Amino acid sequence: MPGSVQSIERAAAVLRLLAAAPNGLGVADVGNALGLAKTTVHGILRTLHQVGFVEQDRSGAHYHLSDAFGRLGESYLDPNELRSRAINWADSLAARSGEVVRVGRLDGSKVVIVHHVFRPDDSDQDLDVGTTLPPHATALGKAVLAYDASGAARPKRLEAFTTRTITDPARLAEELATVRSRGWAGEFEEHTIEIAGIAAPIRGLGGLVVGAVGLIGRIERICDSRLRHRADLVTMVRATAEAIARDLRGDS
Amino acid sequence: MAEQYVAAVDQGTNSTRCILFDRRGRLVSVAQREHRQLFPKPGWVEHDAAEIWRNVTRVVPAALRQVGAEPGQIVAIGITNQRETSLLWDRATGRPIGNAVVWQDTRTDRLVAELAGDEGLDRFADLCGLPLNTYFSAPRLKWMLDHTPGLRARAERGEVLFGTMETWLIWNFTGGANGGLHVTDVTNASRTMLMNIASLEWDDELLAAFDVPRAVLPEIRPSSGVFATATEVLPGVRIGAALGDQQAALFGQTCFSAGEAKCTYGTGSFLLLHTGQEIVRSKHGMLTTVAYQIGDEPASYALEGSMAVTGSLVQWFRDGLGLIHTAAEIETLARTVDDNGGAYIVPAFSGLFAPHWRSEARGVIAGLTGYITKGHLARAVLEATGFQTLEVVDAMNADSGIALTALKVDGGMTANNLLMQFLADLLDVRVVRPMVTETVSLGAAYAAGLAVGYWPDLEGLRSNWHRAGQWLPNMDPTRRATEYANWQAAVQRTFNWIRPDQ
Ligand SMILES: Nc1ncnc2c1ncn2[C@@H]1O[C@H](COP(=O)(O)OP(=O)(O)O)[C@@H](O)[C@H]1O
Ligand SMILES: [Mg+2]
Numbered sequence: 001m002p003g004s005v006q007s008i009e010r011a012a013a014v015l016r017l018l019a020a021a022p023n024g025l026g027v028a029d030v031g032n033a034l035g036l037a038k039t040t041v042h043g044i045l046r047t048l049h050q051v052g053f054v055e056q057d058r059s060g061a062h063y064h065l066s067d068a069f070g071r072l073g074e075s076y077l078d079p080n081e082l083r084s085r086a087i088n089w090a091d092s093l094a095a096r097s098g099e100v101v102r103v104g105r106l107d108g109s110k111v112v113i114v115h116h117v118f119r120p121d122d123s124d125q126d127l128d129v130g131t132t133l134p135p136h137a138t139a140l141g142k143a144v145l146a147y148d149a150s151g152a153a154r155p156k157r158l159e160a161f162t163t164r165t166i167t168d169p170a171r172l173a174e175e176l177a178t179v180r181s182r183g184w185a186g187e188f189e190e191h192t193i194e195i196a197g198i199a200a201p202i203r204g205l206g207g208l209v210v211g212a213v214g215l216i217g218r219i220e221r222i223c224d225s226r227l228r229h230r231a232d233l234v235t236m237v238r239a240t241a242e243a244i245a246r247d248l249r250g251d252s
Numbered sequence: 253m254a255e256q257y258v259a260a261v262d263q264g265t266n267s268t269r270c271i272l273f274d275r276r277g278r279l280v281s282v283a284q285r286e287h288r289q290l291f292p293k294p295g296w297v298e299h300d301a302a303e304i305w306r307n308v309t310r311v312v313p314a315a316l317r318q319v320g321a322e323p324g325q326i327v328a329i330g331i332t333n334q335r336e337t338s339l340l341w342d343r344a345t346g347r348p349i350g351n352a353v354v355w356q357d358t359r360t361d362r363l364v365a366e367l368a369g370d371e372g373l374d375r376f377a378d379l380c381g382l383p384l385n386t387y388f389s390a391p392r393l394k395w396m397l398d399h400t401p402g403l404r405a406r407a408e409r410g411e412v413l414f415g416t417m418e419t420w421l422i423w424n425f426t427g428g429a430n431g432g433l434h435v436t437d438v439t440n441a442s443r444t445m446l447m448n449i450a451s452l453e454w455d456d457e458l459l460a461a462f463d464v465p466r467a468v469l470p471e472i473r474p475s476s477g478v479f480a481t482a483t484e485v486l487p488g489v490r491i492g493a494a495l496g497d498q499q500a501a502l503f504g505q506t507c508f509s510a511g512e513a514k515c516t517y518g519t520g521s522f523l524l525l526h527t528g529q530e531i532v533r534s535k536h537g538m539l540t541t542v543a544y545q546i547g548d549e550p551a552s553y554a555l556e557g558s559m560a561v562t563g564s565l566v567q568w569f570r571d572g573l574g575l576i577h578t579a580a581e582i583e584t585l586a587r588t589v590d591d592n593g594g595a596y597i598v599p600a601f602s603g604l605f606a607p608h609w610r611s612e613a614r615g616v617i618a619g620l621t622g623y624i625t626k627g628h629l630a631r632a633v634l635e636a637t638g639f640q641t642l643e644v645v646d647a648m649n650a651d652s653g654i655a656l657t658a659l660k661v662d663g664g665m666t667a668n669n670l671l672m673q674f675l676a677d678l679l680d681v682r683v684v685r686p687m688v689t690e691t692v693s694l695g696a697a698y699a700a701g702l703a704v705g706y707w708p709d710l711e712g713l714r715s716n717w718h719r720a721g722q723w724l725p726n727m728d729p730t731r732r733a734t735e736y737a738n739w740q741a742a743v744q745r746t747f748n749w750i751r752p753d754q
Contacts, residue, residue: 058571058574078578078580078581078584079584080580080581080582080583080584080667080668080669081578081580081581083580083667083669084578084579084580084664084667087666087667087689088279088282088689088690089279091279091687091688091689091720092278092279092280094687094720095276095277095278095279095687095688095718096278116721117687117720117721118718118719118720118721118722120687120718120719120720121718122718122719125722127669127721127722127723129669
């Protein structure tokens with residue numbers, strides 16, 4: 001069978017076996033059933049466990065399908081878990097850049113802020129966690145919208161917040177293509193006058209985008225004298241997204 | 253010139269971390285490895301010290317690798333650790349004698365009662381600042397020497413070394429059986445019950461009371477000061493600090509003056525109030541402890557309110573009950589309901605620590621009705637941390653005579669917004685999170701960097717502290733009072749569960 005990937009075939013077979021065994025199976029059971037070596041089966045089960053498709057019982061001896069496997073269409077990363085994983089790196093980005101840092105993820109057709117770090121100037125600021133942003137008008141939003149293959153989050157009507165908001169679907173598609181090719185999204189007075197932002201997607205296991213991290217602040221601080229997003233800040237934001245992703249993938 | 257960093261090694265209850273910080277006190281890289289929790293019998297908790305050292309040898313290079321740093325770019329190592337966890341090892345082979353006995357372990361409860369005798373649990377408090385409790389090292393050390401045949405004789409001959417985890421790490425960093433340095437610092441020593449809290453030296457009366465030969469004990473050093481130059485893992489790099497995790501967090505929050513306080517929310521949670529160079533004795537169940545000592549300056553002291561089970565209750569909810577997959581998911585589950593539904597969980601897993609100090613208490617779920625769902629229980633789990641904090645803050649306020657006006661928080665649980673808001677509501681004060689949640693590591697880095705001149709003084713460090721998040725109180729006072737009264741009634745129901753005849 002040219003072109004097929006053996007390990008995926010085997011993984012599919014393991015999933016079928018587990019689906020048919022309500023009490024779960026051990027490594028040896030699976031190995032015997034499929035005629036595979038224990039180490040091979042162990043590697044497959046470990047990976048399926050890592051991606052959240054199978055679970056282990058308390059003793060660690062038996063594997064069974066996870067609840068999440070039955071709900072594959074739903075987001076696989078808990079928003080509070082995303083905050084826990086992002087917190088160190090988001091803090092570090094705020095300290096380094098001197099700007100407000102936020103982590104967001106898609107929820108329906110909105111971007112929800114799941115984490116917010118104050119600008120490190122000790123001024124009065126309120127936590128924005130739980131509030132929503134329009135995906136097409138913000139850097140955080142564009143950084144996740146660009147990777148939304150389902151199109152479910154694509155706004156039906158592109159509401160204008162300022163004269164710079166992108167309201168033309170064709171232009172938005174172009175903008176999202178730019179985000180994909182550069183790996184980061186910019187915002188320039190599209191949501192709020194005098195405010196600019198930079199955001200980058202956070203890629204979990206297998207490259208799935210689970211959210212975005214970005215900073216936001218006054219144009220004169222976020223952009224250079226030619227009104228382009230500062231390259232040093234872009235580098236910092238992308239490095240932060242990569243650090244969170246590395247944490248999520250479990251390789252440090 | 254290549255950037256320079258300080259490496260903090262945080263040997264915690266669940267994991268060992270290495271974090272690099274830059275000159276502005278910003279986190280640059282993190283590597284972490286969990287170690288196994290061994291539960292050989294109910295109430296027993298152990299760690300494999302060899303596994304922990306192996307983890308150190310892995311996380312330190314991993315943290316350097318993340319930023320492509322060479323060992324030459326590390327100006328100092330700062331060590332911080334889970335406190336009171338006790339270990340004996342063979343001086344000649346460097347091998348641990350049995351597992352490390354962890355601070356949560358309650359195997360010494362009978363021994364503690366015997367030691368208290370007619371004089372009571374506070375019989376040594378004047379000398380060491382601590383009540384007799386299974387929590388501290390000395391009863392544990394006595395237990396280990398009593399229960400391994402021939403061990404006390406070997407200890408008296410100097411063949412056996414005792415240490416808490418920072419002592420074990422420094423010994424290994426400096427060559428282990430090949431010339432390793434056997435030292436501790438004043439903060440860790442202040443948790444043993446063997447150090448005189450005023451003289452900062454091992455106390456003969458305490459050594460006699462616990463039947464501990466002096467030959468097993470490490471030399472006590474200041475917390476910040478060059479201990480030695482490492483020969484292992486980061487050869488050539490100076491070890492500039494060692495301090496217990498909670499004292500490190502106080503330092504990392506830059507609580508350098510009397511009256512400043514912080515609470516760290518991890519496996520357990522610990523509120524520490526800096527009391528300056530004065531040794532303050534609590535009348536309300538707080539511990540007197542050493543906050544830090546910088547070089548040959550006089551030591552600073554603190555009052556401490558210790559809560560044994562906070563984050564570990566979330567872990568129990570995850571691993572013991574299997575109701576969530578990750579600790580953070582407890583917030584998602586808790587938000588499926590609006591309140592606790594009348595349920596309260598008092599997690600007296602290893603008795604109750606501050607302000608009660610009841611070793612014989614065991615946990616309860618109170619107010620259970622058919623109405624309660626797992627969502628309510630998730631709330632009760634998080635609220636338990638809030639209520640325990642309120643008890644400690646009340647006691648601390650009573651001791652110090654000044655009411656806390658804001659609470660500085662740090663640690664893994666501060667990622668939980670529901671809990672942080674509940675804390676603000678319940679305590680009726682602002683709750684403030686600094687820009688470095690890993691304050692334990694930051695404090696160890698600060699203390700080490702000061703020792704080698706990477707940072708000039710404490711004032712400079714203060715300017716690195718920034719507010720990263722803040723929660724404001726917003727709860728009706730009557731509701732607050734009712735909730736607290738319910739909690740207190742639940743606490744009463746945990747008392748006297750373990751009875752002397754059992
Ligand atoms: N989002 C969260 N909500 C509640 N508890 C959490 C969350 N994240 C981590 N924890 C708890 O915090 C603890 C880990 O925090 P940490 O500061 O690393 O502790 P330690 O240093 O004591 O090991 C664990 O007990 C875990 O259950
Ligand atoms: Mg810790």
